[in-house]
Amino acid sequence: MATVETSAAPRLTRRDFESDQEVRWCPGCGDYAILAQVQRVLPDLGVPREKFVFVSGIGCSSRFPYYVDTYGFHTLHGRAPAIASGIKLTRPDLSVWIVTGDGDALSIGGNHLIHILRRNLDVNILLFNNQIYGLTKGQYSPTSEPGKVTKSTPDGSIDNPFKPLVLALGAEATFLARTIDVEARHLQDVVRRAHAHHGASFVEVLQNCNIFNDGAFDSLTDREIKADNQLILEAGQPMIFGRERSKGIRMNGMRPEVVNLEGAPAAELLVHDPSNPVLAYLLAQMGPPNFPTPLGVLFEVTRPVYEDGLARQVSAAQARSDADLAALLGAGESWTVG
């Protein structure tokens, strides 16, 4: 198995992961908070700095690698998973991170996203979902809500949006999580767990674009009301939420429903089990207006990792053959003249 090696080198700090480049996101952008939390987590992962590679596509989120002092590759719109695949297959010892956005990953790069998830390469995908195109200045995105009025949809969007986690689950991702830009600790925890997962980790980070889609996630970030709208998932724990922790989720037949804890015994509540794909689907579908938004690790299972399979095939081939180049060139029927 190809696991990222642990370093015995001096302890790294957040500063080791701050590049000398001026960060050029708009003031107030949610990306700053995500960058800060990732830079806080990286030193703790036990990976030497030179073994991190951040790969991105195009869009606001994709400027991320320039600001992290590791190896980085700012690639083409939508293509980060393809380029990251080549990096990981060449050097399985590297810790490969893909930073992308809702347009980059789900629109122009949708094909590459589903295939990297299907193959289950051991990479970490951070999808910053702000439900808008920021860098091209305000068109609707494949996660924008129906009816969204933008520059390119003056009469409202008639597109049905993707739910990123449902899509990723459909592609048989082995790790699905959701977090929010402003929830520092939660974000750090999710990033750590994504790194720990052996396989493709898909993390949706809800991120506020304060210029073109400000307040998209207010119901999840406003101190007054967020507790009523966030469902914090913890493995083995019943699904309880609300400011007073007075509400829960239970199944009514085949469908989930929100119940008041006063009227329902705790034993009836759904208990989070990240290994259950059926539950993962229910959670990935869940959200406003009738349900809280699940946050945390929705799903985590182990499945063969692509580069491990490749390594096995390479070892087997090397065991069978001594890789004699002269013999390869002269293989098959040959004849000698003179």
Place this chain on the structure above:
Amino acid sequence: MSEGSSGATSIGAKPVETLDAVVIRFAGDSGDGMQLTGSEFTLSSVIAGNDIGTLPDFPAEIRAPTGTLAGVSGYQLNFSSREVLTPGDAPEVLVAMNPAALKANLEDLVTGGALIVDIEAFNEQNLKKAGYPANPLTDGSLSGYRLLPVDISRLTTLALADLDLSNKQVLRCKNFFTLGLVCWLFDRPVDPVLRHIDERFAKNLRLQDANRRAFNAGHAFGETSELFHQRYRVPPAAIAPGTYRNITGNSALCLGLVAATRRAGLKLFLGSYPITPASDILHELAGLKAFDVVTFQAEDEIAGIGAALGASFAGALGVSTTSGPGIDLKSETIGLAVKTELPLVICDIQRGGPSTGLPTKTEQSDLLAVLYGRHGEAPVVVLAPSSPADCFDMAVEAVRLAIKYMTPVFLLSDGYLANGSEPWRIPVPQDLPDMPARFRVDPEGFFPYLRDPQTLARPWAIPGTPGLEHRLGGIESEQPTGNISYAPLNHEQMVRTRARKIALVAQDVPAPVVHGPERGECLIVGWGSTFGAIRAATEALSARGRRVAHLHLRHLNPLPTGLGDVLRRYERVLVPEMNMGQLVKLLRAEFLVDAVAYTKIQGRPFKVSEIEARVETLLGGNR
């Protein structure tokens, strides 16, 4: 005349006539196994010591309706006692397994040529499918040829009568009967064929036995039938000493990539998506994992080259293989490779275009696309092998230049080179050029765009190297820091530097070498797979007293230094190309010479005679 001596079933009773060369074409339904028959006959010929050139020609459909013109598959072989430059203009022997194969190929057969047909296949149903109102075997329409009708189906059935095989299985052995007959006719060694039958059907002994029997029956039929009065022999060619094997362009290209990356000490990473006629490269490299080769069948063309570029960033030699439609899709990634100055080899096995075009037919119409088909100023190195075996050398050259100059390199092969084959003198690995890949490890004074003064290449600093952490990307970089820069003068400097770097590759390109007189009436300039036809035409014209020379370009960007001077030494310059005139446009633009285009866009290579005739027309009475 000497008697045939090879082959267990040969009794040597009939006279043998010696010939210099023979061009034979096997044609049948795409399910008739003509490609196998052709390649087995080829092998038998090279083992007999002939020089050879082959041209397979098969339909795009896997199984077009049986018996129709669309389903005809052909394989042409030129085997000779002299140097072979092409698969031959026109077959002198045509084997037609059904009426459709006859109809599709007869016009190519030389007048008086031998025509071997399977009598049973010329039934009412097949004649109708091929659009014959009457049976050409009996209506006198073939009187201009030496018709040799053989009961191939019936004789095969008889030979296998006691084998408990279905009728369908029996008839699938027809091709080996035919091969046996033709091997007898041209006095080819039979042992290699029998050995291959044994290998091919090792897991099914009944079919092994059946095909052996069919082959031997065909061979014996030639010896005993009164239809064949004599047999022919093509003596061995005078070939440079060495050990040879027969090789197709795609195979040679694979081996070149592997040999070069081994020499360079690099992992070979192929990111690819299946496409005709490039897929065989993916297939062959997929079986070479022991040689530090990784193949990645990506979800699409874009991901194929994306993964290859990622691999190059990580320290492998990234390669992507494709054909025209894939080139369109890969353009953006090639631009990123130009901008990030990473080594990358892109193999374009050209086919007829535009769009899906002619997937199984050859063309040279991607030259301008690979030179100029990207947005922005995005120069790349472009190489073109000139024969199947040359695909090896040019693949080595592509890897060498990609590493040395940190640049994408295009390798422009085509369907004709890819599937065609010729004898290849097996190289010794130690004789390959030295091309060590050097990764930067020293953090002292490192900048991502710090350039080597000799090559202008930037350092290859790969992830995992402490102290060289840096970011690459598509946004313009500041020289030499690599930081994002939108500064006007920096952009101009970077654009000019990238162009200068590619221009500098010319220092690694051999000076142009003409074949023929240093000055003269006409210089024929070609590139790619037209080599053989042009060379053979040049020799024929010279033999007739024309002062004609041939220059074949293998480096198309940058062009060799001094090319303009060479072009200007001839009264006329003719540029034959299988496109609408792409290289000729380039030569006229670069050198202000009045080069004349000679174009053919039929999905088929030039014939030697066509080029000869065009030169004669160009030169007119000017003798």
